Amino acid sequence: MQSIIDKHSYAVQDFYTYVHTHTHTKGEFRP
Secondary structure (H helix, E strand, C coil), X not given: CXXXXXXXXXXXXXXXXXXXXXXXXXXXXXX
């Protein structure tokens, strides 16, 4: 179960990193 939680948290972190990388120049998304 812990491994599933860890994978989920890593996926969320990667998602925010992806969004930040692809939108920070346009300022469309600010977490």
